[in-house]
Amino acid sequence: MKLIRQGEIVTATVVEVKRTSDDDGYRYSPVYRYTTHANETMTYEPNYSSNPSSWEIGEEAQAAYNPAAPAEVTILTYFDTFGYSIILLALGFAATVLGGGYYLAMYFFSKISQH
Numbered sequence: 001m002k003l004i005r006q007g008e009i010v011t012a013t014v015v016e017v018k019r020t021s022d023d024d025g026y027r028y029s030p031v032y033r034y035t036t037h038a039n040e041t042m043t044y045e046p047n048y049s050s051n052p053s054s055w056e057i058g059e060e061a062q063a064a065y066n067p068a069a070p071a072e073v074t075i076l077t078y079f080d081t082f083g084y085s086i087i088l089l090a091l092g093f094a095a096t097v098l099g100g101g102y103y104l105a106m107y108f109f110s111k112i113s114q115h
Contacts, residue, residue: 003074004081007064010034012044012075014059020049028053034063036070044073046080 012032020027029049035041044063066072074080 003066003072004064004076006066007073008037008067009062009064009076010036011060012063012073014055014057014061015043017053017055017057018045025051027051028055030055030059032061032063032073032075034065034073036065037067038070040070042070042073044071044075046075 012034014030015033016031018029018031020029027049028051030046032044032046033041034044042065062076063073064076065074079086
């Protein structure tokens with residue numbers, strides 16, 4: 001989040017879609033190119049992929065980079081920005097439901113055993 005708050009926002013363009021082989025067939029991952037405000041052209045290869053490809057050459061996305069280290073960049077998609085928070089929120093919700101269900105079951109069974 002620090003990179004998003006303090007970084008520079010630019011438009012990144014998909015310049016290549018790399019195809020790699022794995023046990024399930026092929027995986028596709030994008031290669032983005034962006035130009036910093038200091039007029040440096042940089043490329044970024046995120047560590048995610050999909051099958052089928054979710055990207056097309058020429059597709060644009062917003063990116064945030066660190067002006068002091070322009071290679072430090074993140075693509076501003078909903079999941080890239082909030083992905084881990086969403087996963088942790090879902091796990092926390094599931095734990096709350098399970099814990100609440102356990103508490104209610106224990107309360108219900110204790111009332112039954114008292115009669």
